[in-house]
Amino acid sequence: TVKACLFDLDGVIVDTAVYHFQAWRRLANELCFDFTEHQNEQLKGISRMESLELILNWGGVSLTEEEKIAWATKKNQWYLDLVMQMTPNEVLPGVPDFLKSLRENGIKIALGSASKNSKLILEKIQMLDYFDAIIDGNNITKGKPDPQVFLMGAEATGVQPTECVVFEDAVAGVQAAKAGGMKAVGVGSADILTEADIVISTFEGFSVEKLLQM
Numbered sequence: 001t002v003k004a005c006l007f008d009l010d011g012v013i014v015d016t017a018v019y020h021f022q023a024w025r026r027l028a029n030e031l032c033f034d035f036t037e038h039q040n041e042q043l044k045g046i047s048r049m050e051s052l053e054l055i056l057n058w059g060g061v062s063l064t065e066e067e068k069i070a071w072a073t074k075k076n077q078w079y080l081d082l083v084m085q086m087t088p089n090e091v092l093p094g095v096p097d098f099l100k101s102l103r104e105n106g107i108k109i110a111l112g113s114a115s116k117n118s119k120l121i122l123e124k125i126q127m128l129d130y131f132d133a134i135i136d137g138n139n140i141t142k143g144k145p146d147p148q149v150f151l152m153g154a155e156a157t158g159v160q161p162t163e164c165v166v167f168e169d170a171v172a173g174v175q176a177a178k179a180g181g182m183k184a185v186g187v188g189s190a191d192i193l194t195e196a197d198i199v200i201s202t203f204e205g206f207s208v209e210k211l212l213q214m
């Protein structure tokens with residue numbers, strides 16, 4: 001039976017990818033190159049410094065470690081300027097109702113995100129109170145597809161991995177769930193999230209009943 005649900009943040013609870021894209025693009029432009037929304041897909045679920053490495057590679061720019069840290073800090077400041085303007089209207093459709101019904105059924109809720117800004121984002125969209133545990137980029141040493149973030153989430157809620165279901169929009173996140181011995185619900189396209197146990201395109205129409213049938 002399912003005793004805990006573990007949620008990725010970006011692409012599952014809220015679409016912060018558009019803001020990451022704007023901030024990373026500004027960084028690229030200041031370094032005199034550009035990249036596409038298609039390339040931006042590769043940055044989803046990847047840590048800040050790993051994202052920077054990929055982007056610099058696309059632009060053929062090489063920097064010292066010190067310069068990299070300075071640019072990553074700038075990008076985060078631009079990103080936070082956008083995050084500060086977020087509102088509860090940006091929560092993805094069906095998410096609040098689904099989390100409410102999890103609570104009503106005594107199912108624990110945890111966050112498993114690569115972001116170091118997750119608490120601030122959850123506050124801005126007024127979703128922080130739903131979560132029994134938050135594991136994010138501030139707690140982990142290994143990124144997805146390593147299962148660490150979700151194993152820590154299971155542990156923090158006191159639930160065995162086999163009784164956890166992970167909700168993920170990224171291939172690496174689904175792989176992390178499976179590597180941790182958990183069930184995975186892909187949020188997005190079944191053509192891409194092939195390793196997920198089931199794939200939903202939105203939380204609208206998804207229910208605890210369907211969760212318990214997995």
Ligand code: G16
Nearest residue numbers: 009010044045046048113114115116
């Ligand atoms: C999110 C985004 C990634 C971002 C990462 C780190 O991951 O999908 O694009 O690079 O967080 O974010 P920050 O710079 O805020 O620490 P997730 O795991 O929530 O999908």
Ligand code: MG
Nearest residue numbers: 008010011169
């Ligand atoms: Mg994601």
